[in-house]
Amino acid sequence: MQNQLEMLRIFKVVAESANFKEASVRLGVSPQSVTRAIKELEELLGEPLFYRSTRNTTITEFGKQMAQKSEGVIDQIDALFKPNKSASSQRLEGLVKITMPNSLGQQYLLPALNDFLKEHPGIQFDLRFSNLIDNVVADQMDIGVRVGFFSNNRNVARRANEMRFHIVGSPELIAKTGVPNKVDDLFQMPYTGLIDLNTGRMWPWSFANASDGFSTPPAFVTDDPEAELTAVLAGIGYGQLGDFLCEKYIRDGKLMAVLPEQAPSPWGIYVYRPQRGPVAERVRVVFDYLVKVLSGTILY
Amino acid sequence: MQNQLEMLRIFKVVAESANFKEASVRLGVSPQSVTRAIKELEELLGEPLFYRSTRNTTITEFGKQMAQKSEGVIDQIDALFKPNKSASSQRLEGLVKITMPNSLGQQYLLPALNDFLKEHPGIQFDLRFSNLIDNVVADQMDIGVRVGFFSNNRNVARRANEMRFHIVGSPELIAKTGVPNKVDDLFQMPYTGLIDLNTGRMWPWSFANASDGFSTPPAFVTDDPEAELTAVLAGIGYGQLGDFLCEKYIRDGKLMAVLPEQAPSPWGIYVYRPQRGPVAERVRVVFDYLVKVLSGTILY
DNA sequence: ATTGATAATTCCAAATTATGGATTAATCCT
DNA sequence: AGGATTAATCCATAATTTGGAATTATCAAT
Numbered sequence: 001m002q003n004q005l006e007m008l009r010i011f012k013v014v015a016e017s018a019n020f021k022e023a024s025v026r027l028g029v030s031p032q033s034v035t036r037a038i039k040e041l042e043e044l045l046g047e048p049l050f051y052r053s054t055r056n057t058t059i060t061e062f063g064k065q066m067a068q069k070s071e072g073v074i075d076q077i078d079a080l081f082k083p084n085k086s087a088s089s090q091r092l093e094g095l096v097k098i099t100m101p102n103s104l105g106q107q108y109l110l111p112a113l114n115d116f117l118k119e120h121p122g123i124q125f126d127l128r129f130s131n132l133i134d135n136v137v138a139d140q141m142d143i144g145v146r147v148g149f150f151s152n153n154r155n156v157a158r159r160a161n162e163m164r165f166h167i168v169g170s171p172e173l174i175a176k177t178g179v180p181n182k183v184d185d186l187f188q189m190p191y192t193g194l195i196d197l198n199t200g201r202m203w204p205w206s207f208a209n210a211s212d213g214f215s216t217p218p219a220f221v222t223d224d225p226e227a228e229l230t231a232v233l234a235g236i237g238y239g240q241l242g243d244f245l246c247e248k249y250i251r252d253g254k255l256m257a258v259l260p261e262q263a264p265s266p267w268g269i270y271v272y273r274p275q276r277g278p279v280a281e282r283v284r285v286v287f288d289y290l291v292k293v294l295s296g297t298i299l300y
Numbered sequence: 301m302q303n304q305l306e307m308l309r310i311f312k313v314v315a316e317s318a319n320f321k322e323a324s325v326r327l328g329v330s331p332q333s334v335t336r337a338i339k340e341l342e343e344l345l346g347e348p349l350f351y352r353s354t355r356n357t358t359i360t361e362f363g364k365q366m367a368q369k370s371e372g373v374i375d376q377i378d379a380l381f382k383p384n385k386s387a388s389s390q391r392l393e394g395l396v397k398i399t400m401p402n403s404l405g406q407q408y409l410l411p412a413l414n415d416f417l418k419e420h421p422g423i424q425f426d427l428r429f430s431n432l433i434d435n436v437v438a439d440q441m442d443i444g445v446r447v448g449f450f451s452n453n454r455n456v457a458r459r460a461n462e463m464r465f466h467i468v469g470s471p472e473l474i475a476k477t478g479v480p481n482k483v484d485d486l487f488q489m490p491y492t493g494l495i496d497l498n499t500g501r502m503w504p505w506s507f508a509n510a511s512d513g514f515s516t517p518p519a520f521v522t523d524d525p526e527a528e529l530t531a532v533l534a535g536i537g538y539g540q541l542g543d544f545l546c547e548k549y550i551r552d553g554k555l556m557a558v559l560p561e562q563a564p565s566p567w568g569i570y571v572y573r574p575q576r577g578p579v580a581e582r583v584r585v586v587f588d589y590l591v592k593v594l595s596g597t598i599l600y
Numbered sequence: 601a602t603t604g605a606t607a608a609t610t611c612c613a614a615a616t617t618a619t620g621g622a623t624t625a626a627t628c629c630t
Numbered sequence: 631a632g633g634a635t636t637a638a639t640c641c642a643t644a645a646t647t648t649g650g651a652a653t654t655a656t657c658a659a660t
Contacts, residue, residue, distance in 0.1 A: 001618075004377060005305035021636060030620045035638060044381055047580045051440050053454060054626045054636045058440055061395055062580065066380070073376050077304060080369055081344055095361055140351050140358055154353060154655075274351060277342040280362070301647075321607060330649045335609060354607045354655045454626075 001033075001040050005077065008070040010037040011049065015067035019057045092282040093122030098290075100145035102129040103226050103245060104163075104269070109145065112293040116286070123282060132197045142283045143273045143290065147242070157272035160294035163242040164266045168255040170235040180238075180258050183210040190237035192228050193218035205240055206264040240264065269294060301333075301340045305377065308370040310337040311349065315367035319357045392582040393422030398590075400445035402429040403526050403545060404463075404569070409445065412593040416586065423582060432497045442583045443573045443590065447542070457572035460594035463542040464566045468555040470535040480538075480558050483510040490537035492528050493518035505540055506564040540564065569594060 001007060010027060014034060017023035024031040042049050049063035059067065100109055106129065113125060128141065144155075147163050167186070169177075180186040191214060193202040202221060205212045219237040222228050225245060232239035232246075233254060239246075240263075249255040257263075271290045273283065301307060310327060314334060317323035324331040342349050349363035359367065400409055406429065413425060428441065444455075447463050467486070469477075480486040491514060493502040502521060505512045519537040522528050525545060532539035532546075533554060539546075540563075549555040557563075571590045573583065 003303050003305070003618095004381065005303065008377075008380075019636070031637070032620060032639085033618080036618090039638090042578050046578050048574070048578060051574060052637075053628095054638080055628050057637085060440075069376075069380055073373065073380065076373050076376070077308075080308075080366070080373065081304065140360075274348070277339065277348040277350075278346050280347045319607070331608070332610085332649060333647080336647090339609090352608075354609080355657055357608085 001037050004044070005074075007037045007041040007044075008074060010034055011041055012067060012070050012074060014038060014050075014057075015059055015063065015070075020052075091122050092120050092285055094280065094282050095124045095126055096143065096282055096286045097126040097128070097141045098143045098145070098286070099128040099130055099141045101131045101147055102224070104147065104242075105129055105145065107244065108297050109290065109293065112289070116289055120282075120285075123286070130197075142280075143271065143287050145290065145294070146270050146272065148267050148270075154275055155272040156275045157270045158291050159268040160271050160291045161269040161297065162266040163244065163269055165240050165242060165264050166246055166250065166257045167238060167240055167259050167263060168232060168246050168250065168257050169238040170233055170255060171253070173235040173238070174256055174258070176235075183207055183213070183259065183262055186238060186259065187213045187215050190216070190219040192220040192222075192231050192237045192239040194225060194228050195221060195223040197223055207259075207262045208264065209262065242267075301337050304344070305374075307337045307341040307344075308374060310334055311341055312367060312370050312374060314338060314350075314357075315359055315363065315370075320352075391422050392420050392585055394580065394582050395424045395426055396443065396582055396586045397426040397428070397441045398443045398445070398586070399428040399430055399441045401431045401447055402524070404447065404542075405429055405445065407544065408597050409590065409593065412589070416589055420585075423586070430497075442580075443571065443587050445590065445594070446570050446572065448567050448570075454575055455572040456575045457570045458591050459568040460571050460591045461569040461597065462566040463544065463569055465540050465542060465564050466546055466550065466557045467538060467540055467559050467563060468532060468546050468550065468557050469538040470533055470555060471553070473535040473538070474556055474558070476535075483507055483513070483559065483562055486538060486559065487513045487515050490516070490519035492520040492522075492531050492537045492539040494525060494528050495521060495523035497523055507559075507562045508564065509562065542567075 010023070010029075010033070013027050014020060014023040017026060020031050020034045020038070024034045027034065038049060045062075045066070047062045048060055049066060050057045050059055052058070098113075105127070110127075113127070117123060117125065131146065173190075177189045178185075180189060191205070193205075195201070196203050202218070205214070220228070220231040222231070225242065228239055229241060229245050229249075231237065232241065233249065238258070246255050250257055271287060271294060273279065273287055279287075310323070310329075310333070313327050314320060314323040317326060320331055320334045320338070324334045327334070338349060345362075345366070347362045348360055349366060350357045350359055352358070398413075405427070410427075413427070417423060417425065431446065469489075473490075477489045478485075480489060491505070493505075495501070496503050502518065505514070520528070520531040522531070525542065528539055529541060529545050529549075531537065532541065533549065538558070546555050546557075550557055571587060571594060573579065573587055579587075
């Protein structure tokens with residue numbers, strides 16, 4: 001027996017019992033174990049805890065004091081290991097750190113999260129808007145939302161929705177360049193690009209039946225999708241934009257989709273969280289909530 | 301790993317370390333053990349303690365709180381197991397329960413114990429004067445002093461001195477009965493007896509070369525040696541008295557020793573203490589002190 | 601991009617530790 | 631004095647813990 005806590009637990013029960021035998025019954029162990037535990041505890045403490053003969057055990061003064069202290073410590077430890085039973089099943093509490101893309105997050109997730117907060121006053125959110133799959137940051141997050149793929153199998157990820165792309169241009173631009181009817185037409189026209197912060201390079205344009213073949217560098221490059229949208233709206237070039245960014249402008253007539261059959265295959269929108277270890281209840285609930293919200297959302 | 305305390309200890313070190321490896325070096329265990337301990341702790345708690353990848357470990361908010369609480373509990377437990385190092389080696393403290401015979405104790409031991417108290421202000425004594433070898437009482441004592449033998453091998457006993465017996469009578473009694481020159485003479489004379497509280501019966505008289513052969517019941521019986529002394533002094537009968545009780549009266553001429561060559565063999569004076577388990581430092585010191593005092597005392 | 605180095609993890613066999621039956625010893629009660 | 635009950639000890643067995651070997655993931659450097 002070289003487990004201080006277990007010795008204290010046994011001692012506490014013995015101190016509350018008439019004799020070792022009774023304690024062993026209460027503890028559900030053999031009397032031998034009790035004898036040993038008390039003996040080792042006494043040796044460790046350097047003081048006897050009980051005056052005892054085979055027929056009689058009475059606790060020493062020192063033992064009484066020890067029993068009191070032991071009870072306190074044991075209760076504290078047990079308290080450390082308990083907090084998630086009554087408290088959190090009835091009311092979720094604590095901080096949940098979420099990282100999500102700026103535009104998608106602010107447009108669709110933020111309102112939903114605010115609703116969630118009203119339902120669960122014990123929850124606090126720490127929201128970081130980013131597309132970066134940076135581990136130093138992401139690993140300190142409880143939940144992430146990302147568009148695209150990741151190879152990271154340390155996360156559990158759910159494909160909650162998808163983002164369709166449109167190739168769009170402003171009416172003024174189209175008036176200038178004419179409507180591109182083939183991909184090759186487009187390759188001669190001005191276009192915009194979006195920097196992938198993870199690689200520092202531009203996301204390559206992709207098409208259903210062709211690959212990137214532009215003859216000139218992009219007319220406009222940024223690392224922010226909304227800035228790219230603004231540029232496209234201003235007629236600076238054609239852009240490949242996610243549906244939730246541009247659909248409303250297409251309906252307004254401020255943007256026009258071209259080469260619709262050549263739009264790239266959609267990207268998944270993933271909700272993920274670190275997989276190691278257990279998941280705090282509040283994290284699981286928010287995770288499920290985000291998946292539900294995203295799945296049920298029509299992104300335009 | 302099903303040792304909560306050990307898990308907390310490991311966790312505490314990990315929380316103070318840059319990574320699991322460093323913690324494993326500090327703890328002197330393999331990294332595997334650290335991994336396991338943290339994993340089980342997380343499962344037990346239902347919350348992750350670290351955000352981690354193979355190259356990076358950072359503690360969670362929950363982990364930080366846990367680390368703080370853990371440290372408190374660990375310190376408390378360590379404190380429970382420490383108190384006898386600095387405190388008691390420099391100054392002895394606490395209660396020592398001693399049981400001793402009334403007359404012997406009050407006459408010789410009490411002054412010595414009072415001297416001891418002056419040297420060790422932290423010590424308290426609980427003194428019970430009794431000759432009874434009653435376990436219900438004696439087993440709650442730290443130290444006992446007894447005259448005679450005991451068969452009890454659950455105690456560690458030191459023969460610290462011995463008590464010689466004299467067969468004595470008062471001058472008036474001797475004037476009445478004449479000096480007994482043989483044991484058989486004595487058997488015809490009045491005598492006193494002392495009850496052995498352990499058996500409820502009278503201690504039998506014994507002689508160097510003869511056995512008890514009184515022709516009449518004792519003229520006086522008591523369970524208190526000093527009361528017997530008083531009776532003998534009053535001339536009620538001959539008594540077999542311990543030297544420390546009667547020597548001074550013999551010197552005074554108030555008692556006279558008869559049949560000196562027939563005095564029974566001396567009885568040991570024992571200092572003993574329960575043997576089970578460790579002995580508190582203060583008890584050991586007082587025990588040794590009592591042995592020293594008794595050994596060095598000339599009991600008359 | 602590929603390679604090398606290192607950290608965390610998992611698996612598994614070996615070492616360590618804990619457990620309770622059988623036995624012994626002590627002591628209380630009738 | 632004998633019967634009954636408890637504590638302690640011994641020891642073979644069972645359970646747990648441990649770290650080496652292999653695996654996976656990540657970062658850094660070429």
